[in-house]
Amino acid sequence: MRVVVLSGGVGGARFVQGVVGAVPADDVTVVGNVGDDVEVLGLHVSPDLDSILYALAGLNDEERGWGRAGETWRVLETVAALNGETWFRLGDLDLGVHLVRTQALRAGEPLSRVIARIADELGVGTRLLPATDDRLRTWIGTGAGEFPFQEWFVSRGHRDEVDALRFEGAETAAPAPGVLEALAQADLLLLAPSNPYVSIAPILAVGEIRAAVAARTVPCVAVSPLIAGRAVKGPADRMLARLAGGTSPAHVARCYEGLIDALVVDEADAGDLDGLGDVRPIVARTLMVDGDARRRLAEAALGAVPA
Amino acid sequence: MRVVVLSGGVGGARFVQGVVGAVPADDVTVVGNVGDDVEVLGLHVSPDLDSILYALAGLNDEERGWGRAGETWRVLETVAALNGETWFRLGDLDLGVHLVRTQALRAGEPLSRVIARIADELGVGTRLLPATDDRLRTWIGTGAGEFPFQEWFVSRGHRDEVDALRFEGAETAAPAPGVLEALAQADLLLLAPSNPYVSIAPILAVGEIRAAVAARTVPCVAVSPLIAGRAVKGPADRMLARLAGGTSPAHVARCYEGLIDALVVDEADAGDLDGLGDVRPIVARTLMVDGDARRRLAEAALGAVPA
Numbered sequence: 001m002r003v004v005v006l007s008g009g010v011g012g013a014r015f016v017q018g019v020v021g022a023v024p025a026d027d028v029t030v031v032g033n034v035g036d037d038v039e040v041l042g043l044h045v046s047p048d049l050d051s052i053l054y055a056l057a058g059l060n061d062e063e064r065g066w067g068r069a070g071e072t073w074r075v076l077e078t079v080a081a082l083n084g085e086t087w088f089r090l091g092d093l094d095l096g097v098h099l100v101r102t103q104a105l106r107a108g109e110p111l112s113r114v115i116a117r118i119a120d121e122l123g124v125g126t127r128l129l130p131a132t133d134d135r136l137r138t139w140i141g142t143g144a145g146e147f148p149f150q151e152w153f154v155s156r157g158h159r160d161e162v163d164a165l166r167f168e169g170a171e172t173a174a175p176a177p178g179v180l181e182a183l184a185q186a187d188l189l190l191l192a193p194s195n196p197y198v199s200i201a202p203i204l205a206v207g208e209i210r211a212a213v214a215a216r217t218v219p220c221v222a223v224s225p226l227i228a229g230r231a232v233k234g235p236a237d238r239m240l241a242r243l244a245g246g247t248s249p250a251h252v253a254r255c256y257e258g259l260i261d262a263l264v265v266d267e268a269d270a271g272d273l274d275g276l277g278d279v280r281p282i283v284a285r286t287l288m289v290d291g292d293a294r295r296r297l298a299e300a301a302l303g304a305v306p307a
Numbered sequence: 308m309r310v311v312v313l314s315g316g317v318g319g320a321r322f323v324q325g326v327v328g329a330v331p332a333d334d335v336t337v338v339g340n341v342g343d344d345v346e347v348l349g350l351h352v353s354p355d356l357d358s359i360l361y362a363l364a365g366l367n368d369e370e371r372g373w374g375r376a377g378e379t380w381r382v383l384e385t386v387a388a389l390n391g392e393t394w395f396r397l398g399d400l401d402l403g404v405h406l407v408r409t410q411a412l413r414a415g416e417p418l419s420r421v422i423a424r425i426a427d428e429l430g431v432g433t434r435l436l437p438a439t440d441d442r443l444r445t446w447i448g449t450g451a452g453e454f455p456f457q458e459w460f461v462s463r464g465h466r467d468e469v470d471a472l473r474f475e476g477a478e479t480a481a482p483a484p485g486v487l488e489a490l491a492q493a494d495l496l497l498l499a500p501s502n503p504y505v506s507i508a509p510i511l512a513v514g515e516i517r518a519a520v521a522a523r524t525v526p527c528v529a530v531s532p533l534i535a536g537r538a539v540k541g542p543a544d545r546m547l548a549r550l551a552g553g554t555s556p557a558h559v560a561r562c563y564e565g566l567i568d569a570l571v572v573d574e575a576d577a578g579d580l581d582g583l584g585d586v587r588p589i590v591a592r593t594l595m596v597d598g599d600a601r602r603r604l605a606e607a608a609l610g611a612v613p614a
Contacts, residue, residue, distance in 0.1 A: 042349075042410040072381050078403020082428045085410065092399050096385020103349040103392065121389045 001027060001305060004186040006131075006213075008033045008199020009048040010066055011225060011232065011288070012192035013055035016126070018294030019190065020056065022302055025125040029182040031209070033194070034111070034130045035138035035167055035202025038150040040088040041079065043098040044105050047150075048199065049115055049130060050097060057122040059093075065233070068093045087155050112176040129182070131203040134173040138202050139166040149198060158235045161242055165197055170205035175212075183212040188305045191222035193264075193286060193297075195236040196255035197243065204259070213259050221262045221304045223297065224252045227286060228268035250275030262304045264297070280304075308334060308612060311493040313438075313520075315340045315506020316355040317373055318532060318539065318595070319499035320362035323433070325601030326497065327363065329609055332432040336489040338516070340501070341418070341437045342445035342474055342509025345457040347395040348386065350405040351412050354457075355506065356422055356437060357404060364429040366400075372540070375400045394462050419483040436489070438510040441480040445509050446473040456505060465542045468549055472504055477512035482519075490519040495612045498529035500571075500593060500604075502543040503562035504550065511566070520566050528569045528611045530604065531559045534593060535575035557582030569611045571604070587611075 001023055005016055007030050016030050033048040047066075054060035054068055061069040071091035080086045090098065097118060104114045110133040119128055138149040141164030144156075152158055183189065191200050200222075204210040213220060229247035231237040237247050244251040249265045253276050256263075263279050266286040273281045284300035287293060308330055312323055314337050323337050340355040354373075361367040361375055368376045378398035387393045397405065404425060411421045417440040426435055445456040448471030451463075459465055490496065498507050507529075511517040520527060536554035538544040544554050551558040556572045560583050563570075570586050573593040580588045591607035594600060 041406045042413055043406075072379070072399075074379050074399035075382060075403045075406065078400045079407055082403065082407045082425055084403070084407040092379075092381035093385050095402070096382045096389065096391070099348045099350075099382065100386055100389045100391040106349055118389055 001187045001302070002029075002185055003027060003188050003190060003302070004029045004031060004182050005190040005192055006031050006200055006203050007048070007052060007192040008194030009036070009051040012048070012194040012199060013051040013060065014288040014294050015192040015223060015298065016052055017055050017291065018288065018296070018298035019302070020126050021291060021295035022298040026127070029127045029129060029178070029186070031129050031131055031179055031182070031203055033199050033202050034132060035136055035205070036149040036153070036198065037137070038088065038148070040090060040098075041085050042102070043090075043095070044102045045088070045090070045098050046101070046111070046115070046130070049128060050094070052128055053115070053119055053122060053124060056119075056124045056126055056128070059122070067091055088150060110176070112178070127178070127182070129176045129178050131176065131179065131209060132173040132206050133176045134169055136167055136169040136173045136202060136205065138198055139168055140198075141166065162197070162235070162239050165201065167202050167205035170202070170207070173206045175206055175208050180208060180212055183209070183216070187218050188302065189213060189216055189218065189220035190301055191220070191256060191260065193223040193225040195225060195234060195239065196252065197236070197239050201255070210259070219261045219304045220259060221264060221282070221301045222252070222256050222260045223264040223286065223301055224249060224266065224269070226252060226269070227266040232287065248272050248275070249281060253277070253279045264301050308494045308609070309336075309492055310334060310495050310497060310609070311336045311338060311489050312497045312499055313338050313507055313510050314355070314359060314499040315501030316343070316358040319355070319501040319506060320358040320367065321595040321601050322499040322530060322605065323359055324362050324598065325595065325603070325605035326609070327433050328598060328602035329605040333434070336434045336436060336485070336493070338436050338438055338486055338489070338510055340506050340509050341439060342443055342512070343456040343460070343505065344444065345395065345455070347397060348392050350397075350402070350409045352395070352397070352405050353408070353418070353422070353437070356435060357401070359435055360422070360426055360429060360431060363426075363431045363433055363435070366429070374398055395457060417483070419485070434485070434489070436483045436485050438483065438486065438516060439480040439513050440483045442476045443480045443509060443512065444475040445505055446475055447505075448473065469504070469542070469546050472508065474509050474512035477509070477514070480513045482513055482515050487515060487519055490516070490523070494525050495609065496520060496523060496525065496527035497608055498527070498563060498567065500530040500532040502532060502541060502546065503559065504543070504546050508562070517566070526568045526611045527566060528571060528589070528608045529559070529563050529567045530571040530593065530608055531556060531573065531576070533559060533576070534573040539594065555579050555582070556588060560584070560586045571608050
């Protein structure tokens with residue numbers, strides 16, 4: 001069974017681990033968000049793609065929840081001593097990846113090829129594609145002004161309520177090579193339990209990707225990132241409450257209107273399934289505490305396809 | 308007494324430490340070589356300027372002889388794991404400096420200002436100026452071809468005999484702001500015991516610097532980098548033998564024809580002072596084993612000016 005997963009960062013990466021635990025790794029294609037890519041210290045950082053790579057390579061820091069296990073901060077300490085740019089926490093191990101990627105991008109290599117090369121060197125067998133090789137950046141509109149995603153998320157600690165989102169470059173962005181082919185050949189499409197607005201929407205903002213998902217002939221299953229109406233981490237619940245008018249499964253489903261056939265919701269939300277319309281609910285435990293929980297959640301989503 | 312020192316990397320940096328130990332730090336201006344600057348992993352590395360900065364800030368690794376004390380290599384290990392560029396050994400602490408510098412240069416800040424800012428943050432009270440803010444690169448002509456300096460020096464371990472040197476960009480390079488003023492106001496000019504061909508010559512290749520030194524009205528004293536005709540480290544002796552026809556004090560002096568009034572030579576060379584012409588020999592111990600030795604060597608050179 002060939003599966004395509006649209007995924008954001010840490011939560012999505014954990015879900016992808018589960019998918020790869022449930023189906024052969026080389027039947028899985030992950031399409032990752034690049035809307036929160038950012039230039040830090042002159043380096044091109046792709047936080048979501050790297051979270052997925054690190055998770056699939058077993059290099060991620062489970063406890064901290066982001067970045068690499070055994071990370072150190074020697075470079076950033078020097079940068080701090082020189083009064084340089086330190087708002088975005090780049091560890092030493094992480095920086096190695098950013099340096100290699102940035103050098104390759106500057107030499108004209110497309111992001112998708114750089115990521116494929118890095119994945120290969122890290123021994124990752126699952127195909128990871130950026131949504132696009134073109135520049136696409138998420139901007140967050142708030143009462144305090146419009147901010148680049150990472151400035152809002154990291155520097156301002158996502159405290160400003162979100163009024164609007166803008167995906168700079170999306171109008172002209174083309175899907176990265178392989179994305180449309182993977183979508184066309186898939187037996188199942190999955191939307192990871194990532195933030196619908198800032199993780200999945202920037203992927204779907206690429207017109208041809210959205211059109212391909214809308215025109216699918218196979219099931220598309222989203223996994224809700226909320227449990228009992230609350231985000232496990234991050235601002236997804238606040239954003240849904242403000243932008244969708246609520247945090248029920250139906251509100252999550254509305255973020256993906258016309259794009260999904262089923263929604264995996266947590267057991268805690270099983271009593272709140274009104275308003276889903278054509279979207280079939282799949283009730284499961286969605287908290288991805290460990291490898292088993294991730295695999296079981298993936299299996300619940302994969303169950304949408306008749307064996 | 309205002310002093311200007313023209314200096315290359317590690318040996319020059321040690322001499323500069325001695326000068327700063329002998330005269331007040333803010334009476335000293337160091338003009339550093341940028342001919343061996345290099346782009347590594349997309350970062351602008353200035354090995355000679357950094358060696359001087361690290362030495363003056365007390366951050367240098369005395370034992371290894373280059374780079375920073377307590378250095379670690381976490382970033383480069385990651386780069387190696389990704390099959391990236393690792394031929395030039397960049398440590399984690401060192402990389403912090405390269406990242407800050409490169410980001411500033413890309414934003415349009417001239418190298419001299421970046422270096423002044425870094426020096427300031429490191430608490431270095433001595434003024435360090437690059438010879439030029441313009442691009443100037445040393446190329447090494449050998450029987451095996453012409454190589455950028457660091458490729459010859461690091462990658463090829465400076466094993467190829469040198470037939471010719473070329474200073475790319477020197478014809479149009481202007482002295483960095485402050486260099487000509489410092490030379491005009493100095494009471495003494497010093498050429499550090501650096502390699503005359505690859506450390507001092509690239510500085511003098513900037514036409515206005517060479518002209519200012521040639522037209523000096525104050526003494527200019529060079530310190531020979533050779534002891535008993537041998538380099539303490541590096542290829543200076545082999546280069547002198549091949550390019551100047553010998554390694555005596557007279558051969559060293561000839562590298563600086565018309566530019567120096569005195570040459571500090573080691574006690575081991577005191578018996579070999581023929582052919583110096585107008586250049587006055589100053590015999591001293593030149594091996595800079597520790598702070599005292601560096602200061603005494605500086606004092607020997609400084610003695611060229613009547614108190």
